[in-house]
Structure formats: structure tokens, C-alpha cells
Amino acid sequence: MIALNQISKSFGRHQVLENISLTVNTGEVVVILGPSGSGKTTLLRCVNYLEKPGSGEIAVGDFKVNCAQARRSDILQLRRKTAMVFQQYNLFRHKTALENVMEALLVVKKISFAEARKRSVALLEKVGLGAKLDEYPSRLSGGQQQRVGIARALALEPEVILFDEPTSALDPELVGEVLEVIRSIAREGITMIVVTHEMGFARDVANRVVFMDGGVIVEEGTPDDVFQRPKEERTKQFLRRITPEANYTI
Amino acid sequence: MQLDFSFIGSAFWQLLGAIPTTLSITVVSVTAGLIIGAITAMLRMYQVPVLAQISSAYVTFIRGTPMLTHLLLIYFGLPVLIDGISQQLGWSFRSVDIPMIGFAYISFSITAGAYMSEVVRAGILAVDRGQVEAAQSVGMTTFQSLRRIIFPQALAAALPNLANSVIGMLHGSTLAFAVSVVDINAKAQIVASTNWKFFEAYLAAALIFWGLTILIERVAAGIEKRVGAYNRGGVS
């Protein structure tokens, strides 16, 4: 279970997150929606401590961090319980697909080489890249790179995987293959928090949808509730603006 | 022996007199170098037969050997060449008519030309191919697109390298002592030899060069700001 409690964050005088509290149960898929600048990506990055929250509390499983007094060892432990899939993939450029997945297993989890390799090969096969093990990222398409990114996140066996707009940088025809992989691991009961603009995907896969705007959570509920019967005016406005897009995505 | 501060001051004033010599070597070599560089860069980029290969060999040779060897080769080699040709053709011109600083001008221009060739080439290569296509798409001729679209952008891209080359030539001008030209460096030696205060004299020389270098950097930064205005912001 992931519990965010009263998370606040500001860049200079600009407050991006205001007392955000959010609980994600084990096995749950939560999709965060919102216009750009609403703070959704910042919130996700705070969970992984890539942004340092100003105040609040982050709990992953039975491990709890008070952001005001987090020590380096706390941050490291928090990061080892979470994994991130980036918008720009961020695959290690000097390592092959296989090495990308193996890297953290060897360095962070300190698993033996043979075991790490076995697990990584299995994961890459799972995301459909069994034939691309020894390719460098520069030789892979965006969709393939992102699938390696997902395999890399899965390898850590984290309590939660954070997806930061995983399909935004992709060519439209490559979005499908990545969403399909995310969908299939969602079915396996892996806990996920996903920031995305793919409405069809959100409706289809999410257990819960959270709508953010202006650094606060405006509304949350089941996809049906939020998409069909939004209560807040801001949510309705946002949905009206993006609905046409939702028609042609999956 | 104590550091003689007052001598640093008086050496500084005496060295100021040698600044014009240093600057004239720098300006001449940079200007001539730019012309040689632009020509050889174009020859290489358009792959003009024979001339392109000669240009490449020239750039490789110069960049692979010390500037001092260029100066010495010119100093000893050029007179033989000139006098030989002169005699053949019956001219009255003899190599002794060339002033010492002439060898520095010629040799340093040849050095600078090779480095400038790379600066020009890198600048032009830095311009996106899409820019050429866009220029052609609105009906510009090759010359028009070069002059109005490519060169301004190439100049902006090349400016930092250009400034470094100018600084390199300024510092390189100290080698002129080898052909008895009295620039700032040689003057420091002369000033110090009267009372053996080499440290103080070279300290003064270093301060002058430091100041000139900072000046060039400032000017280049100022030009860069104006020329590169279109390139500002957006990335991060």
C-alpha cells in the first residue's frame, strides 16, 4: 500500500502541490489526469524523490518517510521500493537492452550475474523484446525503448511502478504496443500510478481515476464516476476539452 | 631577493609600447587566416578535385606540427625560394628586403588559415539541413541561401571557436621572438636583462596578455549575444 500524506511542494514562490493526500492499495491501478501544469508529474516524481517534497509523509508498505527530515538512507530505501518509467525512456545509453534491465539487479539488488541475466531475459521476452537483447537504445524504436524501460522497472520488483506519461513521446502508431504491455502487467496485479493523457486507456485499465488541477486533487473515483458523472465543474471542463481525442485512442 | 613591486609597474609601462606589435601580428594573421580558411573550407566541402586534397593536406600538416616549426621553416625556407625565383626571372627583389615581422605575418597567417578552415567548416556544418531546404523551397538561389540563411547562422555557431582562435593567435604571437621581432614577450626579456628581474618583467607581461584575453572574450560574448539572439531560450 502507498500512502501520501499532506504532500506540499513549491518551486520558488510558486506552489505546485498543496497538501496532497492519496492512498493506493496493493494491486490497484490509479491514473492521474489533469491539464499541463496541474502538478501531476511533480507528484509522481515526489513519490520517487526525484523532486524533494517540501513537507508531508510518504509511506510505501510499512516504510515511512517524513519529507521534512528525510535522510539519505531513507531516500535510497524509498527509491528501492519504487520504480519509474520515464516519458523520455531514459534508458542508459551506453548499455544494451539486456544490460539496462540487469544493471540495477547487479548493483542495487546485488544478485548474481547468472540469475540477473536469467530474470532480465525473461522480462524482456515478456515485453516482446526477446530478439533485441543485445541492441543499444540508439538502435531501438521509441516503443521498443519504452518497453525496455518497463522491463527495467519490473526487474526491481518494486511495491509500485510510477509511469510518467509513458506514451507522450511516442509516434502515434507506437503507442498501442506500449499500452498493451502496461495493460498486461496491470492484469497481473502490480500496483501502479500512471500519469497519462490516454483517456481510453484510463477508462479501460484504471481502478481509480484522480483528477488534479492547480496543485490539488479536484476529484477522484472510479473511471465511470469521473468520466460519466463528474461532480466538479473543473473536471467537466477538462473532459469536454479532451473528449474528442479520447474517441480515436484505444 | 624581494619581489620588486615598483619594477613590475615600470616594466608594465615599458611593455605597453610593444602592444601594437603583438596586436598587429594577431590582426594580420587572423584576417589573412580567415580568408585562407574560408577558401580551403569551401574547397574541401564542395570537394573540388585536387584542390580539396591539397587543402586537406595543408590543414593536416599545420594542425599536426607546432607553430614554431612553421615560423622556422618559413624564415629559413622562404628566402631560398624567393631568391631562386627572383634570380630566374631577373627581378631585383631579394629576400633581405623582407622585414623580420614579415616572416611572422606570413608564417602565422599560414598557421591561422588551417585552424580557421576547421572553424569555418564546423560553423557551416552546424547549420541544420532543413534550413537549406527551407531556403530552396521559397525559391532562393544557392548563393542567396548561402548569404542570407547559412552564413548568418554559421557565424553564430562559429563565434566561440573564432574567439578561441583569435586568443590562440594572440598567445601564439609570442613566438615572434624566434625571428627577433620585439613583441610583448621579447620586450619583457629585454626589460629584465638590464637588472635581472625576470620574474617581475614576465609578471607584467602575463598581466597584459591576461587583460587582452579577457577583453577579447568580452567582445566576443557581446557579439555572440547580438548575433545569436534568435537562438536564445527554449531548450531548457
Next chain:
Amino acid sequence: MGAPFDISYVFSFLPKLLDTLGVTLMIVAGSLLNGILAGFLVALPRMYKIPVLRTLAGIYLSFFRGTPILIQLFLFYYGLPEILKLVGLDLTRAPVMFFVILTYGLHTGAYAAEMIRASVAAVDRGQVEAAYAAGMTPYQAFSRIVLPQALAIAVPVFSNLVIALLKDTSLAFTLGVMEMTGKAQTLGTLTQHFIETYLALALIYLAISFTLEKLLVVAERHLTRHEIRESRSNSLFRLKKRGSLRTVMADIDIGKGGIR
């Protein structure tokens, strides 16, 4: 001026000059070692923005890049013994080679510092984030992710740096060190065949520069095997590939073109 030109002298001078190649290479190697060490010491406070040290590093960089190496050589040769005498150290009997390697080392250090800083800065920020997200410590992220990529970016700059240093060592003779250029002068004066000696000298420098460059290209190939190589096209304007190392290199300019 001098004896008439005779090409055979060029060949007979080559082995004589090569006798002193060891001295030249020793200056290059010693200075390079010092320079890289100094470069790291100067680059770190700048990268981690440590107050005071950062300002001192800035002054060091500005001075060594702002004055000619020839002036620096004289300055250290004449000045260092006097300054150290104030703190009771006697350097008057230190070998000339000490001053030469020290000065070239400090000079190279200024350019090495910029090379290090720029190469590290050129590694995409997302790489570090991905390393952190995977739970690596800052040390692991630096040594396993940033450093290998920075190294690959640095090779071409490093190549220029070494060749520039090699060429700069031709000035060591001004302090009386008998390296290749010094030897060439002696030979020239002795035989009056100046053109031939300097031609032989230039050929040797050219050969070493060429070899160094080729070796470092091999190293670069090896370190950048993960990048798509730009094919050399014949068109005047090659397409700029986004994020390729060569493009990155165009943005890194440590200002050591190797003039002098």
C-alpha cells in the same frame, strides 16, 4: 643563409632528432598526468558549486587560459624559486625539467578541467534520474552511468588536448631543455642545414600527432559503440542527428584548438 638545400640531410637528421623523442614524450606524459589531476581538482569545486574554492578555480582557469604558455614557462621558472624562498623552500637547484613539467601540467589542467566539466554536463540529466529511480546511490550513479558516458564524450576533446600539449612542448627549449626542437636548433647551427632540420622536425611531430589521433579514434569507437554512427555522406550539409555525440561535441568548446 645556410648551406644549399639537400634532401638527404632530412633523412640523416631524423634518427638524430628521434634520440630526443624520449624527452619530448616524457614532458607530454608527465604534464598530462599532472594536468588531469589538476583538472579534476579544479573541475570538482565548479561542478559542486563550493563557495570560495569555486572562485579560486575560476581565477586559475582564467589565468592559465588567458596567458601564453611561453610567458607561463618563464614566469614559473624565474618566479617559483623566489616565492618558495619566502616560505623557506630552496628550489634553486631543482632540475629545469621540474619547472617544465609543472608549468605544462598546470596549463593543461586548466583545459582538462573544462573538458571534465563539459563532458559531465553533457550527459543527459534523465540518465541520473533513471539511475536514482532504480535505487542507485549517488556514487553508483556517477561511476556506472555518468562517468562511462562522459568519458566517451570527452575523447575527441582529450585527443585535441594531448596533441596541443605535444606541440606546446616545442617551447621547452627556451628554458634549455634538450628536447626535439632544441636538438633541431643545435643540429641546424652545427650543419647550417636549417631547412632540412626543421623539415625533419615537422615530419616527426606530424607522425606523432597522426598516431595519437588514430589511437584515440580507436578508443572513441570503442567507447561510443552504443551510438549510431553518422555515415559520411557526400552532401554539403549533413543532417544533424538529434543527440548524437558529434552534435554534443559541437557544443563543447574548451578553447584548446592547439594553436601555438
